[in-house]
Amino acid sequence: GENVEQHPSTLSVQEGDSAVIKCTYSDSASNYFPWYKQELGKGPQLIIDIRSNVGEKKDQRIAVTLNKTAKHFSLHITETQPEDSAVYFCAAGSGAGSYQLTFGKGTKLSVIP
Amino acid sequence: EAQVTQNPRYLITVTGKKLTVTCSQNMNHEYMSWYRQDPGLGLRQIYYSMNVEATDKGDVPEGYKVSRKEKRNFPLILESPSPNQTSLYFCASSLIGGLNTEAFFGQGTRLTVV
Numbered sequence: 001g002e003n004v005e006q007h008p009s010t011l012s013v014q015e016g017d018s019a020v021i022k023c024t025y026s027d028s029a030s031n032y033f034p035w036y037k038q039e040l041g042k043g044p045q046l047i048i049d050i051r052s053n054v055g056e057k058k059d060q061r062i063a064v065t066l067n068k069t070a071k072h073f074s075l076h077i078t079e080t081q082p083e084d085s086a087v088y089f090c091a092a093g094s095g096a097g098s099y100q101l102t103f104g105k106g107t108k109l110s111v112i113p
Numbered sequence: 114e115a116q117v118t119q120n121p122r123y124l125i126t127v128t129g130k131k132l133t134v135t136c137s138q139n140m141n142h143e144y145m146s147w148y149r150q151d152p153g154l155g156l157r158q159i160y161y162s163m164n165v166e167a168t169d170k171g172d173v174p175e176g177y178k179v180s181r182k183e184k185r186n187f188p189l190i191l192e193s194p195s196p197n198q199t200s201l202y203f204c205a206s207s208l209i210g211g212l213n214t215e216a217f218f219g220q221g222t223r224l225t226v227v
Contacts, residue, residue: 043203043218089155101216105155
């Protein structure tokens with residue numbers, strides 16, 4: 001089955017700096033890569049996703065890059081703000097016929113004001 | 114409002130006492146699943162369902178049961194809970210339409226088995 005590794009497990013940055021979280025996956029059939037943000041006491045919520053026919057996707061201060069050859073994808077948050085503090089999960093899923101998502105272990109991001 | 118609703122939010126029970134955690138979604142999604150979240154282990158899938166009367170095991174199904182009699186509901190059943198099932202549980206749903214799509218998560222159920 002799919003295996004997703006996520007690094008680092010914890011990350012502290014100063015407000016205004018950038019944060020990068022990296023994930024690798026093992027199944028070359030995976031073609032859907034979402035990122036979820038989990039705030040304290042809440043369920044994970046999708047913040048951005050990318051499909052294997054796209055190399056990079058941006059949404060305001062958040063961007064995700066995908067390297068299918070190397071089987072890794074990354075989340076980039078620029079100009080971090082205190083409200084970005086949360087646990088972030090990457091995930092990988094294959095396409096039609098199997099809708100399972102395999103999640104990484106999570107990264108706890110702390111943005112220091 | 115589109116949402117996934119889990120109940121209860123918090124539950125303390127004793128070993129061996131059967132319990133059910135309910136999950137309901139109002140988005141007409143075909144796909145529903147249960148995850149457990151443990152420190153350092155992330156989210157691990159317990160069971161999933163592609164549609165009514167279609168359920169299958171995830172990565173950690175031992176000790177759990179599910180049913181999908183209606184499209185909107187997907188209860189998680191612990192027939193004989195044990196302390197190693199103490200965890201934070203999430204239900205999620207998503208639309209099936211040829212490609213993986215966004216999974217919507219409930220608020221979570223924190224279960225403690227003593």
